[in-house]
Amino acid sequence: MFTGLIEEIGKLKRSFKQGEAMLIIIEASRVLKGVMIGDSISVNGVCLTVTAFDGSSFTVDVMPQTYRHSNLKDIRPGESVNLERAMQAGGRFGGHIVQGHVDGIGKIISRTNDANAVVFTIRPHDGKLMRYVIPQGSVTLDGISLTVVAADHDSFMVSIIPHTLKETALQHKGPGGEINVECDVLGKYVDHLLHFKGGGDDAGEDKGKPESGSKLTAAFLAENGFF
Template identity: 65%
Template sequence: MFTGLVEEIGQMKGISRQGEAMRLVIGAERVLEGVMLGDSISVSGVCLTVTSFDRSSFSADVMPETYRKSNLHQLRPGEKVNLERAMQAGARFGGHIVQGHIDGTGQIQSRETDANAVVFRIQLDDASMLRYVIPKGSITIDGISLTVVDTSDHSFSVSVIPHTLSETALQFKHAGAVVNIECDVIGKYVDHLLHFRQPESAAPKSKLSTAFLMENGFL
């Protein structure tokens, strides 16, 4: 699990492809401190497993599902990526709950300056994801924990402060760029529980419903 607070900007040093499978070699410094084989590192919001490493880089495999769901298949040697190690128990939780499980991608429609901030408007490739995008709620863009400003029928906007922009690869993104999106996990779980339908032969039906939540003050 991650928090969406990027620790450093890494650089793609090597990419090998075999169909929809990839092997990435990523140059890094800070995230290599204390690294061990099998550790999880978020690469532009995608949770990947360290399969090998040296003093200046680590390698990770990308399976077909991740290839299809994220923007990793568009990476090129030399490209910048956001890196974050998995959070430690007892550490400060500065962002929000981030799994590193990408829900889909979006395309930057615009990038505009608003006083000291930069506002990005992003159109989702799958509009159905908007059910989990809530104004003033949390969302992860390329591994960065951000707050949603507003939403429209197919897009949403986020406002990025100077520090976040300078410390992440988002500074290199402009209109037309594709970014990874992970919606708030709490919303996804609540939605699943409310709409889940068990087979008739399964265990007794859950009493959890929208009406129950409203009656008990949860909604």
């Protein structure tokens, strides 16, 4: 698990592709402190496992599922990536719960200045992701924990403070760029509970026959202060 607070900007050193599988080597320094084979490091918001490392870089594998649903396949040698080590128990929780499981890719529609902030407008390729994006809620973009400031039916906006822009690879992105999007896991669980229809129980019911679904409803959540 991660918090969405980027520790450093790394650079892609080399990548090797075979179909939809990849091996990538990333130059880094801070995230290498105490690193061990098997550790998890978030690369542009994607949780990846360290398979090799030396004093200035680490190696990870990218499987087809990750290849298809993230922007890692489009990164070229020399490009910057956001890096964060997995959260330690007892550490500060400065962002929000980030799994490193990217839901899809979004396109940057605009980048505008707003006093000392920079506002990005993002449109997910998969419009279904917008059901999990709400104003003042959390969203992860290329591994960065951010707050949604506005949202409509097909896009949303985030406002970036100067420090975040300076300390992340987002500083290099603008309109037309693509960015990894991970929606708030809490919203995804609530949505699943509201709509899931399971099979039979262990008492001999036909497991192929759907049940009526969860008794957890939007009305119940509203009555109990969740909305």
